[in-house]
Amino acid sequence: MTSADLISLLQGAAVTVALSLAAIVIGVPLGLGFAILVWRRIPLVQLIVKTYVSLIRATPLVTLGLLIYFALPAVGLQTGPVTAAILTLAINTTAFNCEIWRAGLMDFPKDQLDSAQAFGMSWPHTFRRIMLPQLARTCLPALVNEMTLLLKGSPAIAVVGIVDVTRAAVRIGANTYEPLPPFLLATALYAAIVFVFVRAQRWLERPSKLDEVRV
Amino acid sequence: MIRDFSIVFENVDRLLIGLMNTLVLSTSGLLLSLLIGIVFAAALMADNRFVVRLTRALVDTMRCIPFLLLAYLVYYALPSLGLNFNNWTSGLLAIVVYNAGYMAEILRGVWAQLPRESIDAGSAFGFYGWNLYLRIILPQVVLAAIPMIGNQSIQVIKDTAFLMIIAVPELTHAASSIQSKYYVPFAAFISAVALYWAMCSVIEAGVRRVERIAQVRR
Incomplete structure (x- = not known):
């Protein structure tokens, strides 16, 4: 292996990280949005989201x-x-x-929502x-777990012609x-x-000053 | 669009052969990896610290790398060490090695949560070592681990799709070959997705059934 090979491997790693991060930036908030639609039992929309989740989970x-x-x-639709x-x-x-997110929402204590309503908080305000x-706290470990699963699944994008770490390694091996x-x-x-992802999770989970105040 | 699906339907035998391969690869891979996982789980819970560390390193490595990378490793790198397998065997070997780590971790996790009483009762009745493990601990562990093993089975079925990249003739490979011959991308891959969905639904229904049986036993 030459230094050029090493560089192409590192480039592949950058591609893997960049594309996965892009998907995470889209997927985490969008997933929350879909989860809320199911949680609020919006008719039809809930059915569509459930079908989508069930299909994609199996694909x-x-x-x-x-x-x-x-x-x-x-x-x-032309896509690169x-x-x-x-x-x-x-x-x-x-x-x-x-x-x-949906599992987090289902487990959310109802009395908190009732008290928020009693205080006259609007739904967007209550949510925020x-x-x-x-929710962010309770769902974080599972979300990070899913991010690592996504990273491990990301070599699949080699089939659309992307050179990620895995593909770069195969090329070097073939040469x-x-x-x-x-x-x-x-x-x-x-x-x-x-x-790095797991460490980032630890860092996000660190006790904040707010917690000390609460205690 | 209807014409596209009728083309896929005319080639349904190819799709079904792919489906058969996916099923055979996943079930045999799952069973073999479960057997190895059972041994590894015992090694992870062993008293010997060297055995524990070695197994832990092996299991953690498997849980860290992408499945495709391992499949490539088996397919391309093992021959350079003098071990030659065809695509199909390489694929199966990759599934077994990769999932043995996950199975070991699943079983160990359940085992650690197991109430002590039944194990203590077992040793009081004179069971020890492998006899205690296989007859007293393992049946409870496997029954309690069924939901997680079910999830892992879905993961394995999805992982077999990676094997098309090393030219294993599984379901996605079959769909891909139909699409490249007749240029019916949507119909071909949607048919494959529907079949994957069917397989996963069967597993989910099976898990629910076993969970009910487990509840009755408790």
Whole structure:
């Protein structure tokens, strides 16, 4: 392995992180939005969201990627590999995030909502000041867990022509006839990325000054 | 659009062969990985610290890397060490090795939550070692772990789709070959998605059933 190979592996890692982050930035809030629609039992919309979640939970990322990459142009929507990749990852992670947020919403203590109403808080206000801060706390571990799952699924976007870490490692292995070193390095890179996510979770979970006041 | 689906329907035999391969790969992969996971779980709960550390490192590595990377490793890197497998066996091997780690972790987690009484009662009746594990601990652990094993099974079915990249003729590979021959991308992949959905629904229904049986037993 040359230094050029090393650079292409690192570039692949940057692609993996960038595309996954893009999907997370889309998927986490969108998942929350969908979860609220189900939680508030909006007729029809709730059914559509539930079907979407159930379908996507069962669909492999590879199949979803191929579907988006080949079928969208067939209906007249031209997408490049990057758009297709972000769409694939975002559609996938939104469904799983929706399930996580929904579980959080279902477990949310009803008496808090009643007291908020008794104090005359509007629903958006209640949501922003009462629900979201607590929901974010309880859902964070599951959300980060889903992010690491997304990272581990992200090599699927190789099927739409993206060169991520895994694809870069395969290319180097094919050129040098020594696949083991790039694969091991790629493994270390994934471990490092996942480690950063888990550390970020610890950091977000750290006790804040607000908690001290509350105690 | 209807014409596209009728093309897929004319090639339904290819899709069904792919479905068969996906089913055979997932079930045999799951059973083998569960067997290895049972041994690994015992190693994770062992008294010998060296055994625990070694197994923990192995299990954690598997839980850290993407499945596709492991499949590539088995497919491309093992031959350079003198071990040659065809695509299908490489795929199966990757599924087994990868999921053995997850199964071990699932079983260990459930085992750690198990009430002490039944285990103590078992040893009071003279069960020890593997006999205690296989006859007293494991049946309870597996029954309690069924929902998680079900989730993992869904994950395995979805992971088999990665194997199309190393040319294993599974469901997504079949859909992809139909699409590239007739250019019917939407119909081909939607049919595959529907079949994946059906498989996962069957697993979910099965898990619910077993959960009910487990509740009755308790």
